[in-house]
Amino acid sequence: MPEEKTFYLTLEGLEKLKKEYSDLKNLKLSKTKGEVPSIWESEDLNPEYLSFQEDLSFLESRISELEYILKNAKVIKNPPKEKQSVISLGAKVTLEDSEGRINEYMVVGTLEANPNEGKISSESPIGKILLGHKTRDQIFVTSPIKVAYRIKKIKYQSC
Amino acid sequence: MEKNLNFFIEINKLKDMERTGLTWLGVKNPETVAEHTIICAFAAWVLGRLNNLNAGRLIKAALSHDLCEVYSGDMTPFWGILPEEKKARKEFLKRWICLPVKEKEARNRERFSTEKKCLLKLTGSLGKKTEKEILNSWLDYEKRFSREGKFARQVDQIEGMLEAIYHLGKNKRAWVTPWWEEAEETIDDKILLDFLKVIQKKFYGKKLKNYRQLQDILDFILEIWKVKKMARHYWNLRHVKKPETVAGHIFTLTIMAWVLGRKKKLNMEKLLKMALCHELSAVYTGDTTQYDSVLPKNLAGREKILKKMLRMTQKEKQRIFLRDFRQEKKSLEKLTRKLMPSLRREMLQLWREYRTRSSREGYFLSQLNVSAVLLQGLLYEKKDKNFSSAPLWEWAFEISDDPAVCNLLREMKKKFC
Numbered sequence: 001m002p003e004e005k006t007f008y009l010t011l012e013g014l015e016k017l018k019k020e021y022s023d024l025k026n027l028k029l030s031k032t033k034g035e036v037p038s039i040w041e042s043e044d045l046n047p048e049y050l051s052f053q054e055d056l057s058f059l060e061s062r063i064s065e066l067e068y069i070l071k072n073a074k075v076i077k078n079p080p081k082e083k084q085s086v087i088s089l090g091a092k093v094t095l096e097d098s099e100g101r102i103n104e105y106m107v108v109g110t111l112e113a114n115p116n117e118g119k120i121s122s123e124s125p126i127g128k129i130l131l132g133h134k135t136r137d138q139i140f141v142t143s144p145i146k147v148a149y150r151i152k153k154i155k156y157q158s159c
Numbered sequence: 160m161e162k163n164l165n166f167f168i169e170i171n172k173l174k175d176m177e178r179t180g181l182t183w184l185g186v187k188n189p190e191t192v193a194e195h196t197i198i199c200a201f202a203a204w205v206l207g208r209l210n211n212l213n214a215g216r217l218i219k220a221a222l223s224h225d226l227c228e229v230y231s232g233d234m235t236p237f238w239g240i241l242p243e244e245k246k247a248r249k250e251f252l253k254r255w256i257c258l259p260v261k262e263k264e265a266r267n268r269e270r271f272s273t274e275k276k277c278l279l280k281l282t283g284s285l286g287k288k289t290e291k292e293i294l295n296s297w298l299d300y301e302k303r304f305s306r307e308g309k310f311a312r313q314v315d316q317i318e319g320m321l322e323a324i325y326h327l328g329k330n331k332r333a334w335v336t337p338w339w340e341e342a343e344e345t346i347d348d349k350i351l352l353d354f355l356k357v358i359q360k361k362f363y364g365k366k367l368k369n370y371r372q373l374q375d376i377l378d379f380i381l382e383i384w385k386v387k388k389m390a391r392h393y394w395n396l397r398h399v400k401k402p403e404t405v406a407g408h409i410f411t412l413t414i415m416a417w418v419l420g421r422k423k424k425l426n427m428e429k430l431l432k433m434a435l436c437h438e439l440s441a442v443y444t445g446d447t448t449q450y451d452s453v454l455p456k457n458l459a460g461r462e463k464i465l466k467k468m469l470r471m472t473q474k475e476k477q478r479i480f481l482r483d484f485r486q487e488k489k490s491l492e493k494l495t496r497k498l499m500p501s502l503r504r505e506m507l508q509l510w511r512e513y514r515t516r517s518s519r520e521g522y523f524l525s526q527l528n529v530s531a532v533l534l535q536g537l538l539y540e541k542k543d544k545n546f547s548s549a550p551l552w553e554w555a556f557e558i559s560d561d562p563a564v565c566n567l568l569r570e571m572k573k574k575f576c
Contacts, residue, residue, distance in 0.1 A: 097254075103258065105260070116236075
């Protein structure tokens with residue numbers, strides 16, 4: 001188990017994890033009893049994920065991992081209006097580089113990060129750099145050659 | 160078994176498939192998908208130990224993550240957006256991808272669906288349980304279902320970046336920039352973030368203290384890098400053009416062990432680790448063959464000997480075994496000397512069990528290894544009629560008695576002879 005830490009999640013992400021936890025508990029119970037779990041019939045579950053959970057050893061470790069996460073979870077809330085010009089968790093950020101190319105990220109907690117979809121973790125180097133900056137600030141990505149971006153827009157999803 | 164054999168033949172294509180990103184930049188002989196996979200598996204195992212992650216799950220995620228490329232090809236993140244014109248394309252590749260979130264999401268969905276279809280096409284004939292296990296490992300990597308899947312994905316990114324630094328060199332920083340940009344977007348694991356710092360220190364002179372363990376792991380990974388560039392000596396002796404590398408061979412054997420070992424109720428994690436380690440000594444000894452000490456200097460004499468399996472007395476065999484065993488042990492001890500003591504002991508023990516066939520996993524793997532060599536020989540023979548696999552058949556039939564391996568040999572005979 002990782003060292004004690006807080007997991008920042010969107011409300012949607014937290015609900016998803018809670019549901020996953022209760023589904024997995026049911027799945028484990030059914031497996032122990034040797035029954036066909038009723039959650040297989042549910043339509044809103046990700047069949048890929050359920051197939052993955054068939055591995056009992058993973059099922060158990062995932063359940064205890066989820067218990068730990070849920071115990072230490074904190075919901076990301078939009079900052080008050082006057083602070084929405086500053087990047088914090090949950091912000092969708094539009095960046096422009098020196099050649100006018102536009103890049104976009106959404107800064108999320110580590111559990112919801114998926115850089116392929118533009119959702120970057122607040123614990124990644126770029127996530128860390130972005131946090132706390134305002135529109136029109138210039139930021140530098142810290143790779144061996146510094147890449148400069150201007151922050152064009154910061155947006156928070158309406159709750 | 161016929162379906163398993165077809166699967167092994169298909170995945171063999173990954174040993175010739177060069178990674179696209181570096182090829183676009185004009186790099187000659189970049190790593191192949193198979194070679195990349197093997198170093199990813201090693202790096203995930205060694206680095207994952209610092210996070211107490213499940214090594215078996217990590218290795219499986221790494222092994223499965225690019226299997227779909229047998230049919231999808233190496234689909235880099237730049238797919239579909241690169242300019243056709245060479246110069247413009249090269250310029251474009253100097254930077255990482257900049258796109259709106261919506262577009263990134265749509266592209267990711269499309270890539271995922273294509274790759275999943277390709278993976279299912281590849282594994283569909285392996286039988287439900289094996290297919291599911293490979294699919295689940297791939298999904299773990301793709302969707303980051305477990306801590307291991309997430310970690311393996313980040314390690315994959317680091318391996319690609321190290322390969323870029325290896326080829327493009329620290330003096331061409333601009334070309335490596337997109338790999339760094341991607342890493343700084345992707346990596347958020349604490350150990351791996353520190354590992355990035357260690358890489359910066361190694362290649363760009365960044366000042367750094369107190370990362371001794373990670374520096375040693377980086378040195379270990381850069382040492383085993385050599386097996387990606389080391390052609391198998393036996394194929395060189397047999398005049399094969401562009402032969403598989405040691406890493407390519409490790410790839411075939413590890414996947415074969417995964418698929419065939421499942422049904423034997425062996426300790427799968429141990430078996431996979433053993434397959435990864437079985438040729439590591441080559442880093443310092445070079446890739447050796449049993450012919451090395453008996454081949455004469457004149458070409459005609461050499462060819463005559465290589466056409467047949469070596470015939471030796473028991474005493475000679477023992478002498479050669481002991482000599483090789485000592486050399487390989489020395490090499491492995493040198494290679495692992497800076498690793499964590501428990502990991503070092505484990506690697507040495509796995510190798511010893513393989514070499515002496517002193518465990519069920521070692522016994523099975525040593526036989527499967529010969530089948531992997533034979534399969535490669537048969538594929539060369541198919542391409543070049545002057546090449547004969549006869550000595551490999553002799554070797555395989557002499558050494559094999561495991562039912563699964565014997566079945567595989569029978570199937571190879573049916574298919575190729």
